[in-house]
Amino acid sequence: MSLFKDILSSEESVFKNEVALDFSFQPKIVPYRESQQRVIADCIKPLCVKRNGKNILIHGPPGVGKTVAIKQVLKELGEEIDDVQILYVNCWQKNTTFKIFVHLCEQLEYPHTQNKGSEELFKVVKNVVNKESAVFVFDEVDKVEDMDFLYSILEEVFRKSIILITNYPSWLQKLEQRIVSRINLQQLAFEHYTLPETKVILQQRLKYAFHEDAVEPGVLDLIAEKTFASKDMRVGVTLLREAGMLAEERASRTVAVEDVSKALESKLDLDSTASMADDLLILLELVKEYPGLKMGELFEQYTAGGGNAAYRTFARKINKLGDTGQVVLEKISGGADGSTTLVRLPAEKKLTEF
Ligand SMILES: Nc1ncnc2c1ncn2[C@@H]1O[C@H](COP(=O)(O)OP(=O)(O)OP(=O)(O)O)[C@@H](O)[C@H]1O
Numbered sequence: 001m002s003l004f005k006d007i008l009s010s011e012e013s014v015f016k017n018e019v020a021l022d023f024s025f026q027p028k029i030v031p032y033r034e035s036q037q038r039v040i041a042d043c044i045k046p047l048c049v050k051r052n053g054k055n056i057l058i059h060g061p062p063g064v065g066k067t068v069a070i071k072q073v074l075k076e077l078g079e080e081i082d083d084v085q086i087l088y089v090n091c092w093q094k095n096t097t098f099k100i101f102v103h104l105c106e107q108l109e110y111p112h113t114q115n116k117g118s119e120e121l122f123k124v125v126k127n128v129v130n131k132e133s134a135v136f137v138f139d140e141v142d143k144v145e146d147m148d149f150l151y152s153i154l155e156e157v158f159r160k161s162i163i164l165i166t167n168y169p170s171w172l173q174k175l176e177q178r179i180v181s182r183i184n185l186q187q188l189a190f191e192h193y194t195l196p197e198t199k200v201i202l203q204q205r206l207k208y209a210f211h212e213d214a215v216e217p218g219v220l221d222l223i224a225e226k227t228f229a230s231k232d233m234r235v236g237v238t239l240l241r242e243a244g245m246l247a248e249e250r251a252s253r254t255v256a257v258e259d260v261s262k263a264l265e266s267k268l269d270l271d272s273t274a275s276m277a278d279d280l281l282i283l284l285e286l287v288k289e290y291p292g293l294k295m296g297e298l299f300e301q302y303t304a305g306g307g308n309a310a311y312r313t314f315a316r317k318i319n320k321l322g323d324t325g326q327v328v329l330e331k332i333s334g335g336a337d338g339s340t341t342l343v344r345l346p347a348e349k350k351l352t353e354f
């Protein structure tokens with residue numbers, strides 16, 4: 001048998017640089033986010049002339065370029081300015097004050113973090129950054145369990161710009177008063193891309209990732225259309241990669257529209273792409289924030305927080321969380337509203353169980 005005889009050699013592969021299809025790939029330019037990048041840069045600029053910077057809350061739905069845009073700003077800042085410390089934390093991974101301080105120490109190249117508590121770690125951070133000035137970015141900040149880190153920075157770092165990023169502008173309402181009264185946050189919304197914008201962004205990605213002429217006409221249009229419908233740029237990046245892989249599987253040197261159709265078919269619907277996983281996590285966070293609500297009430301919180309899926313899609317996703325045991329769905333029939341479903345967290349006990 002020659003199971004592997006159809007494998008293409010790397011020169012024959014449709015991909016020139018598959019890494020460009022990683023979500024974390026940083027393109028040289030980030031189209032359609034220039035105006036937002038300018039607003040962010042304006043918050044940071046005072047630091048370059050030894051004044052205090054401004055603080056900003058960036059919000060918008062998943063996959064609209066918040067992270068990629070901020071990283072580009074930080075990269076340029078690092079290239080052009082020497083005496084500003086640039087500190088970036090993804091709070092999904094570092095979700096407590098302690099973990100955040102350890103991570104900040106690591107970025108400041110302070111190696112002796114073992115056996116130290118939050119206070120000692122913060123002292124290290126403070127001593128370094130107060131020698132110059134610092135930009136702190138806390139991406140996915142709504143995932144942090146406690147806000148002590150923010151209070152410490154606000155109180156004890158002199159020249160700084162704090163940039164917070166979240167999917168939920170309503171998260172702000174949960175901030176403690178002691179922080180709200182100190183932080184003075186400007187707000188900046190990232191909106192969905194239009195269809196032509198989506199196409200240009202994916203075209204750029206395609207050029208990075210594929211050999212010239214390796215993608216047939218029509219592929220980009222179809223992927224852009226599906227991406228626009230999903231409103232999440234990650235869907236487009238995933239489809240580009242999967243269509244490329246399917247083309248390779250059939251030992252073709254070009255990606256055809258049929259590869260995209262097949263990629264779409266194998267997904268049944270776009271919900272099962274990476275954006276679905278992200279959506280589910282966001283919804284799970286929402287349930288954690290508002291446990292025990294009726295499905296309809298939870299949907300109201302979801303829309304108030306900037307969510308834009310239709311109720312049916314929303315309910316389907318919540319049901320998926322129920323299927324996997326991440327939330328508990330309790331059907332109640334015969335109430336004033338007819339039958340309804342309560343969405344609880346697994347650990348949350350019903351009143352009758354106490
Ligand atoms: N304007 C753009 N130019 C180039 N690539 C983009 C642009 N917008 C989004 N992307 C790409 O789409 C993907 C998702 O973008 P990004 O990670 O910035 O989304 P996000 O808004 O931070 O989403 P989330 O809220 O889920 O973190 C990334 O791979 C990113 O490179």
Ligand SMILES: [Mg+2]
Nearest residue numbers: 066067068139
């Ligand atoms: Mg992001």
